[in-house]
Amino acid sequence: MKVCDISDSLLRLQDLEIDARRIRAKIEDLKNRKRELIEIRKKFEKELENLKTQIEEKRFRLKDLENFIEYKKQRLKELSAKKEKVSSRKEFKNLLRQIAKTEDDIIRAREEIKTLFEELKKIENQNSEKIGKIEAQLEEVKNGIKKISEEIDKKEEELQSLKSKLSILKSEVPADILKIYESLKDRFNGLVFADISSGSCEGCGITFSPAEFAKLNREIKNGKGRCPYCGRFVFTK
Ligand SMILES: [Zn+2]
Structure with missing residues (x-):
C-alpha cells in the first residue's frame, strides 16, 4: 500500500x-x-x-x-x-x-x-x-x-x-498509524481529521504560518500530515 x-x-x-x-x-x-x-x-x-x-x-x-x-x-x-x-x-x-x-x-x-x-x-x-x-x-x-x-x-x-x-x-492500515488514529479518536470524539484548506486547522482553529502550511502540504502528500497544535490528521480539499 x-x-x-x-x-x-x-x-x-x-x-x-x-x-x-x-x-x-x-x-x-x-x-x-x-x-x-x-x-x-x-x-x-x-x-x-x-x-x-x-x-x-x-x-x-x-x-x-x-x-x-x-x-x-x-x-x-x-x-x-x-x-x-x-x-x-x-x-x-x-x-x-x-x-x-x-x-x-x-x-x-x-x-x-x-x-x-x-x-x-x-x-x-x-x-x-x-x-x-x-x-x-x-x-x-x-x-x-x-x-x-x-x-x-x-x-x-x-x-x-x-x-x-x-x-x-x-x-x-499499518498498525502504528492505526494506534495513533485510535488514540486521537478517543481524544477528539471520533473526528480525527481536520481540513486545513483555508490555512488554519478546522479542528483547533489555529492559523498556520506560511512555512507551517507549506510543510503540512508536503507532509499530506506522503500521508504523515498532522496539525502541530492539536495533533489531528490533516487534509486539504
Ligand atoms: Zn489543529
Whole structure:
C-alpha cells in the first residue's frame, strides 16, 4: 500500500465510524421508542381486560341467579308433593312456611335478574364503545411496534455490514498509524481529521504560518500530515 493511500483509508475509516456511531444512536432511539410503545400496549390490554371483565362478571351473576331459580322451582315441586302427603297439621303448616319462603326467594331472584339485566345492557353499551376505541388504538400501537422492530432489524443489518467494512479497512492500515488514529479518536470524539484548506486547522482553529502550511502540504502528500497544535490528521480539499 502506498503511503498516500493511508490517509484516504483513515479518512474513510473515520467517516464509516461516524456513520456507525450515528446508526447505533438511532438504534438506541428506536429501542427506547419500542419500549414506550410496549408499555402503552400493556396499558391498553389491561383496560380492555377490565372492561370485558365488568361485562363477564354481570353475565356470570345472571347465570348464577337463573340456576338458583331453577333449583328453587324444583324445590317448590318437591315441597308441593310433600304437602299432599302430610299427616299432621304441624307438618302441614311447616311445609306451607317453606313453600312461601321458596316463592319469596324466587321473586327476589327474579327482581335481581331484572336489575342486573338492565345494568348489563347499560355496561355493554358503555363499554362496547370504549372497547371499540381501545381496540383500534391497540391495533395502531401494535403496528407501530412492528414497524419499529423492522426498522431496528434493518439498522442492525446496516451496522453489521459497516462493521465488516471497518475491519477490512483497519486491516489495510499499518498498525502504528492505526494506534495513533485510535488514540486521537478517543481524544477528539471520533473526528480525527481536520481540513486545513483555508490555512488554519478546522479542528483547533489555529492559523498556520506560511512555512507551517507549506510543510503540512508536503507532509499530506506522503500521508504523515498532522496539525502541530492539536495533533489531528490533516487534509486539504
Ligand atoms: Zn489543529
